[in-house]
Amino acid sequence: MVHTTEELKRLSDTVWERTRRRLDGLTDEEYRWEPVPGCWSIRTRPDGAPFVEQAPVVHPDPFTTLAWRLWHLIDMYGEDRASRWLGVPLQGEAVGLDAPDPSPPATAADALDRLDRAHARWDAHLALVDDARLGAPIGPVGGEYGDGTRAGYVLHMIDEFVHHGAEISMLRDLHRWQQPLSADPLTERAIRGDESLVADIAAVDAATSTALLGTAASFGRWALVEWLLDHGVAPATSGRTPAHVAAGSGELGLLRKLVDLGADLGARDGDFDATPLTWARFMRRDHVVAWLEGQHAPE
Incomplete structure (x- = not known):
């Protein structure tokens, strides 16, 4: 009733x-x-x-x-x-x-x-x-x-x-x-998807550039993520990685590129203790799930 x-x-x-x-x-x-x-x-x-x-x-x-x-x-x-x-x-x-x-x-x-x-x-x-x-x-x-x-x-x-x-x-x-969303100017530019950030990436250390890549991915700034990857920035391999966000967003092409560049599909994020495959399943990105399962990605 x-x-x-x-x-x-x-x-x-x-x-x-x-x-x-x-x-x-x-x-x-x-x-x-x-x-x-x-x-x-x-x-x-x-x-x-x-x-x-x-x-x-x-x-x-x-x-x-x-x-x-x-x-x-x-x-x-x-x-x-x-x-x-x-x-x-x-x-x-x-x-x-x-x-x-x-x-x-x-x-x-x-x-x-x-x-x-x-x-x-x-x-x-x-x-x-x-x-x-x-x-x-x-x-x-x-x-x-x-x-x-x-x-x-x-x-x-x-x-x-x-x-x-x-x-x-x-x-x-x-x-x-x-208003500014970050006290750090480079992080601010990554949040807003400023592709001119690529020109300045060579002046920062590897850990900083990896963190900036993660920030850009977290905000879905996929064009900037592609640019940073193409300019040699390494993706994070632990915690919440760009691979998690790409999988959850349905960005299969970018996810494949991240894997080719060393992304760890077994990495577990700090919020949900979940892998990229779990993110893709939760967000119902079936095409990403199918590809990850074909890669025998960890649960």
Whole structure:
């Protein structure tokens, strides 16, 4: 028997856990960061009060900061509508625009605190429903959506949570990749797949060049990996090697080249204690698995 309520609750939990995990370490600088001029954000009035930039109808849609997007997500999780549309008693105090104080959070810490409280309120409302209640129409309180089911409303909200969680994650990734990812300039270039790195590889020792090759492989910079191999850089033969990553990525041609240059197919990575063959099997790279099995590669 399919239990709609439990499935929707599990889906809601999965979406929340993914989004919340992506917000770890959020700083005030990143919270207010503006990737492009003219972002919608949370601003400060002359009297020091924070406010949200918004307008009823805007074309094209403005780009938003993390602060703006988080406030919108807080409001959706913490609003009173969940009680009305699900037909359950209000649970706790509203968080967001329905709150007694609807002013937006001025800091990242405040935003995350409110987000946690808002999500807890959504969870409390969702905990009160069952399959019969979810299968019923929303009713007149839903206005033009009144003929839809409450289950449909929950799915709509989860879709909103996914959408805005994805926007938040994209903004965090964009901010991260605007900054240096490594303190070492050569490693930074390997991470970003800078093929000009090849011109400087002769000036570093063998261990460093092998490590740079491993970094390039870890980030799937296959053109750079090919260049480094062609310029005499030796692949690592222990731990997590380029062969592991190539096998898991389905890069059979490159894997064969790595083996020809001395890659050890019996090497086990430090995270999973797995060989390249295990990586290929886990990632379902069947063509790589077939070739490795033909080489009698260790499990």
